Amino acid sequence: MNVLIADDHELLAEAVAQSLSRNEGLSAVVATSLAGTMDELSSNEYDIVLLDLRMPGMMGLSSVDSVLKRAPGVNVVLFSGQIDRRFLDDAVKLGVKGYIPKSMPLKSLDVSLRLIYSGQTFIPHHQPQESQLNASNLTSEPLVERELFVLRLAADGMINKEIARDLGISEAQVKMIMRQVCQKLGARNRAHACVVSRERMLI
Amino acid sequence: MNVLIADDHELLAEAVAQSLSRNEGLSAVVATSLAGTMDELSSNEYDIVLLDLRMPGMMGLSSVDSVLKRAPGVNVVLFSGQIDRRFLDDAVKLGVKGYIPKSMPLKSLDVSLRLIYSGQTFIPHHQPQESQLNASNLTSEPLVERELFVLRLAADGMINKEIARDLGISEAQVKMIMRQVCQKLGARNRAHACVVSRERMLI
C-alpha cells in the first residue's frame, strides 16, 4: 500500500511517514505543496493520498476536486486538525474517501488507512460543537468562485467599493454577493462571514 | 535530554516523539492539552517543552506565561505552523526560548533542539510576507482584556449595541475600543481586525 502524505508541515508529515513505513507492506512519501502533490500523483502510483487543506496553493474544494480529477483511481482522504462537518459532506459528494483528524492516536492511523484501502469511506465520529448556527437556514451550499474572491478581499479589510474596482464589477453586485455569502455561511454580517469562512478553511 | 511535545494533534505529536526518541540520549513524551502539559511539567523533569498554541485550553500569551511560571527551569519553545513575528517577539520577552515551525525538515529538528538545550534562543529565519501592513503605525502593543472581549464578540457577528449590552458599557465605548483594536492590529476595519486577530491566535 503506497501512501502520499500531502502536508506543508514537513516536520510532522515526515515523522508520520517514517512511522507508517515501519509497517509491513506499507510505504509513505511526503509532498509539501499542491503542485508537488500533483507532480507526485502523475509520476508514481499511489493507493491513498492524505491531503491537508492548508497547503500552499490549496483553494478549498476546488483544489480537492483538482486532485480527484488528476488521480481518479486513488483514495483521496482529507487530513486536517479540525474540519467543518458540512464542508466534509460536500467533499465526500465530490469523491473524497474520508477524513483523518490529526488528533487521532497514532496507533489508529495504520488500521484506518487499511479500512479505506479496503473500499470503505471512513469518517470518525466527532462530538458536535453545540452551536446555534446549525439550526435553521443552512443548506450547505458551496461558495462559487466569485463569492470566494469577494470574501477574501473583504477579509483583507477592503470596502465594497474597492472590491468592486478590483473585480471589475459594480458595488451593487458586490453587495449582492456579500449577501449571498452571509446567507450560505449562516453569518450575521461581513465580519462574522470572514471568521466563519476562515474556520472552515474556505479562504 | 527530555522533551515534552504539547500538541493536540496526537497523530503528529506521537510520530515526532517516536522519531525523536530514536536519537541517542533523547526521550520525548506527548501531552495533548494545556492541563495535561501542566500536570506533566509538575510531575516530571523536562529540558524542553515544544508548546503548540492551538491546544484546548490555550489562550494566547497568557497561557504561555502560565507554562513559563510553572516550569521556571525548562526551555519553552513555541511549536506552530505559522506565527506572527510580533507575537513571537512578545513571547521571547516573556522568556520563551525560540520557535520550531512545523514546516521544518524532520532532520533539522534534533539539532535545533540541541542548540536550544545549549542555551541559545532559536528562531529560524522566515521570509517576510510582503504586506503593506507592517509599514507604519504598528507598535506591537498587546491587547488588553476588554479589547479581547470586544473582539471575540465582534468575531461572533455581534453588532456594537449587542456588545455594549453584553459588557455593560455604552455603545460609544465599544466604538472607542474597536478603534483602539484596529490601530493596534493595523487593521482597516472590524472584519479585518477579526481576521488578523485569528491569524495571530489572539482570540
Added chain:
DNA sequence: CGTCAGCTATCAGAACGTTCATAGGTGGCC
C-alpha cells in the same frame, strides 16, 4: 415568444467610523 440567470441602479434604514464636547476619577504638586 417567455423564462431564467446575472449584472446594474436606486432607495431606505441600520450599523459603522470619526470627531467634539463633557463629566468623573486618579495622582502629582504647590
Added chain:
DNA sequence: GGCCACCTATGAACGTTCTGATAGCTGACG
C-alpha cells in the same frame, strides 16, 4: 485643600459604509 494634568467613560452629531429590498436591463436558452 486646591489646582492641574491625565486617563477613561459617555453622549451627541455627522458622514460613510453596510444591509436588505425592489426594479430594470441584458443575454442565453428552450
